[in-house]
Amino acid sequence: DQQVKQNSPSLSVQEGRISILNCDYTNSMFDYFLWYKKYPAEGPTFLISISSIKDKNEDGRFTVFLNKSAKHLSLHIVPSQPGDSAVYFCAATLHGSARQLTFGSGTQLTVLP
């Protein structure tokens, strides 16, 4: 039962363009969402998060959008850089269980020079 889904296993984008990574969830009790980035042979590193009381959070080149009615969030990276090439994981937590992350399966982003 995958409560957090990343349906695109891979995405290729030209350097300088926008990268859009998508994530869907099924549990309406999720109220906090996070994006992690993972390079090969390293652990995931926190990128950006959003609370369900917001619909947008921005940090530099990274913006996360949350559509609660559609149970959908997306991560926008603009402009994309070759160093952004990594696996991006979407994760969610339930209200009152801030420690219990439920992860998606990840999307491999490749930014082409």
Place this chain on the structure above:
Amino acid sequence: DTAVSQTPKYLVTQMGNDKSIKCEQNLGHDTMYWYKQDSKKFLKIMFSYNNKELIINETVPNRFSPKSPDKAHLNLHINSLELGDSAVYFCASSQNVRLAGADRRETQYFGPGTRLLVL
């Protein structure tokens, strides 16, 4: 000055053996975790300890036993290893941050992973 470290990085062993993976964090965090990344690349939580006390214990075979000698260390011992235990195991830590009202948000910091292969 690695924040969350794991040893060993790679572990190849025979079925039936007992092995341990160690994790240490120097961030001063109160909570530590073990995750398993399976062949489908999902990261699934196995255990969590807060101040040496078990707080999350997902459906994991009792061949897996976490041990937290102090809040900076969380080790994972696996008995009678099986082929299906082959995976990447990640340790993580976090610090409780109390926000306005009852909201608490904790960013988890991950170690580099231990790649376990059971033959």
